[in-house]
Amino acid sequence: MVFFENMGLLALTPGMVFMWVIGFVLIYLAITRQYEPLLLLPIGFGIIITNLPLSFLMEPGEGLIWRFYHYGIEWEIIPPLIFLGLGALTDFSALLSQPRLIFLGAAAQVGVYVTFFIAYAMGFSLEEAATIGIIGGADGPTTIYLAARLAPQLLGACAVAAYSYMALVPIIMPPIMKLLTTDTERKIRMKKGRKVTAREKVFFPLIAAMVIILLVPASAPLIAMFMMGNLFRESKVVERLNDTAQNSLMNIVTIFLGVSIGATMNAEVFLRKEVIFIFFLGLFAFMISTASGILLAKFMNLFTSNKINPLVGAAGVSAVPMAARVVQKVGAAADKRNYLLMFAMGPNIAGVIGTVIAAGIFISILK
Amino acid sequence: MQAALEIFINGISGVFIGLGLLYVAIKLNKLLAGREPDKKEQ
Amino acid sequence: MATEVLVPLAGNIWVVLVNVGDEVEEDDELLVIEALKMENPVYAPCDGTVSEIRVKKGDVVEDDDVLMLIEES
Numbered sequence A: 001m002v003f004f005e006n007m008g009l010l011a012l013t014p015g016m017v018f019m020w021v022i023g024f025v026l027i028y029l030a031i032t033r034q035y036e037p038l039l040l041l042p043i044g045f046g047i048i049i050t051n052l053p054l055s056f057l058m059e060p061g062e063g064l065i066w067r068f069y070h071y072g073i074e075w076e077i078i079p080p081l082i083f084l085g086l087g088a089l090t091d092f093s094a095l096l097s098q099p100r101l102i103f104l105g106a107a108a109q110v111g112v113y114v115t116f117f118i119a120y121a122m123g124f125s126l127e128e129a130a131t132i133g134i135i136g137g138a139d140g141p142t143t144i145y146l147a148a149r150l151a152p153q154l155l156g157a158c159a160v161a162a163y164s165y166m167a168l169v170p171i172i173m174p175p176i177m178k179l180l181t182t183d184t185e186r187k188i189r190m191k192k193g194r195k196v197t198a199r200e201k202v203f204f205p206l207i208a209a210m211v212i213i214l215l216v217p218a219s220a221p222l223i224a225m226f227m228m229g230n231l232f233r234e235s236k237v238v239e240r241l242n243d244t245a246q247n248s249l250m251n252i253v254t255i256f257l258g259v260s261i262g263a264t265m266n267a268e269v270f271l272r273k274e275v276i277f278i279f280f281l282g283l284f285a286f287m288i289s290t291a292s293g294i295l296l297a298k299f300m301n302l303f304t305s306n307k308i309n310p311l312v313g314a315a316g317v318s319a320v321p322m323a324a325r326v327v328q329k330v331g332a333a334a335d336k337r338n339y340l341l342m343f344a345m346g347p348n349i350a351g352v353i354g355t356v357i358a359a360g361i362f363i364s365i366l367k
Numbered sequence B: 001m002q003a004a005l006e007i008f009i010n011g012i013s014g015v016f017i018g019l020g021l022l023y024v025a026i027k028l029n030k031l032l033a034g035r036e037p038d039k040k041e042q
Numbered sequence C: 001m002a003t004e005v006l007v008p009l010a011g012n013i014w015v016v017l018v019n020v021g022d023e024v025e026e027d028d029e030l031l032v033i034e035a036l037k038m039e040n041p042v043y044a045p046c047d048g049t050v051s052e053i054r055v056k057k058g059d060v061v062e063d064d065d066v067l068m069l070i071e072e073s
Helices: A014-032 A037-050 A064-074 A078-089 A093-097 A099-107 A110-121 A126-137 A140-150 A152-167 A169-180 A198-215 A217-235 A239-264 A273-301 A322-334 A341-366 B002-033
Strands: C002-006 C011-016 C029-035 C038-043 C048-053 C066-072
Touching: A014 A037, A037 A064, A037 A152, A037 A239, A064 A078, A064 A140, A064 A239, A078 A140, A078 A217, A078 A239, A093 A099, A093 A198, A093 A341, A093 B002, A099 A273, A099 A341, A099 B002, A110 A126, A110 A273, A110 A341, A110 B002, A126 A140, A126 A152, A126 A273, A126 A341, A126 B002, A140 A152, A140 A217, A140 A341, A152 A169, A152 A239, A152 A273, A169 A273, A169 A322, A198 A217, A198 A341, A198 B002, A217 A239, A217 A341, A322 A341, A322 C038, A341 B002, C002 C048, C029 C066
Parallel strands: none
Antiparallel strands: C002 C066, C011 C029, C029 C038, C048 C066
């Protein structure tokens, strides 16, 4: 009977069933442990439905989810729109009041490059290694943007690795933070920086966009959107746009993003040994990024009497604001009256910009 | 290997230079816009 | 002599844990400030009695605002 011939059930492979399990696990983690649910829930769902054969959801030219993926991700529209929302949600005060913290955000990108190098040495192509390395930047949209540009075949794996490790930052970072700092260093109280004026906050996105895009034009799509979003926020005269950018637009784009990414992860593409390497390398990248931020802070302390608490360096890992919260917790554990949270936001935000610059540099060299 | 090394060095320097310039820009921004106009004669 | 309890980090008052007239000891939790979805307790700087509370739940506070006064014992 024709009906039975068209049943997807007959075309099922064990690989697909295994992918279902992965999808279910991500959804479970999202719901019960709240691991990055905004992304991991739709991603998990996308994984399950793409591994239901004969649906043609990802059929090039026709599939529903293929269209989301093609026009949203391949056309590089969605990640920049997420950055628009992120810019509208970001308060740059912490960075503006103590600008030297920007270098801790730069240091954290070392994890990206070290991982890039090792991935290349392990046999990945330059483009693939770059995409795997950028996981260390701990920035989901940048990872997706770079993967879509340089190594779309790794998009799913890298995105899931990036978002999973971002959720696991409270577990990954503290051991490294404690290993690399002494108890005395962890207790360092930092002096508050200068108050930031409203005018500074309005000028900043304009100046930053111009400086960065003049230097690394390939980072323009992400930086321009990020800074425009921030300008919406700080100008205080476009609250409707600000609100949309922060809320409705972010939500809409996140929906399309999540399900598209998940849907790229069909069994054929995902169940290969490279993916296991990617997960290990991604974790390694996070760890090196954490360490480099801390180490630069310690180094900077050799040259200044206004000491930086090295824990704050770990927040260069741009999982905003999770990394900053982890710094606060570890700092408060050493001295409960030490409130490092706002200081940690400086490197945290700088790290986002740093990761975008890193991605821009990869694109300019490899494209 | 050669290409990877080049990218490694270009990359890290690029990030530091980029953020370094941004640091300078922030300092300049502070000079230009950093004073609270709470004196009403402004 | 009244000691000021100052805001250690900007945020919203999440909950005030003491009342005017309460006896507190150094390091007691006086109130909790929420910032970036994290709860941050503010601790008593000294022993004494709470003489004045200048904030309530939901208030937005800035760095170095005065939260409450404690009469040192």
